[in-house]
Amino acid sequence: MSMRSLDDPFLYSFRQASRISRLSLWTACAVVLAGIEHFLPLPLPWIRLGLANGVALLILWENDFPSALLVNLLRVIIVAALFGTWSSPALLLSLTSGVVAVAVMAAARRLGGEKIGLIGVSVCGAWFHIATQFLLVDWLFVHEKAVMTLAGPSLIAAVISGVMIGWLAAKLRQRLPRALLLTP
């Protein structure tokens, strides 16, 4: 959405259509990745790799904060509908931490400028994603010290998976055509 040239209605609607189709494509991709992750065997049940967040990271890196936020929110809602976690607190947790993660990644990207890479941005997002979930659980649901005992190990896991996702995103960015990632 770099140019809003309303004096050329055809070009404008073409750009809009192109943007919508690309963001839909990436949303679909994120949903599929979340689905794959749902069935991926992991050593501990409360560890998530965050493959879908890698998509938000790539969109953010190549485009802007609103695009990444839109893709991530749509993904969370669609995944909740698919796996039937609508009414449970899990949806509230996922939505909030999803927004926080993208916001933190956007802030890290802006503050870090040239010095920060995909891995750094990814780690920031992953860490705050998990931190948000724990804070929310503590404030809203179970105010129990035992939950906080899990926070430390989970945050360590978040750093590790954040590095992995950042590395994967960097590899993908090298291989994918720029036109596919960039929404005009």
Added chain:
Amino acid sequence: MDFFLILLFLLLSLGLTFLTARGAPGKRAVIWVEGKRVAVLPLDQPTRLSVTGNRGTTIIEVDHKGVHIIDSPCPNKTCIRMGYARRNGQMLICAPNHVAVRIESDESDDVDAVTG
């Protein structure tokens, strides 16, 4: 920059793990002899207690630092060298004399819920 961010978040997480893993201070020391619960000592009241086990008399003391075993008839004196126990779930054990001290509190150690 990326490396320092990874290091920063890792250290933060490790610090939090260390802080929370130590457990909350307990409320009372429960004394077990020969597998039976024989006494409960509140940790906020300094006391001394002698219990008779398999081999003889073990002396347990509660003071402001927690609970510790000050005398025991066992050969190794491992229970005395274990020092103080004061956090929830901590234990002092004198295996030869069949004496155990376990710290308890009203809070449970169990997890209530797991979210995705």
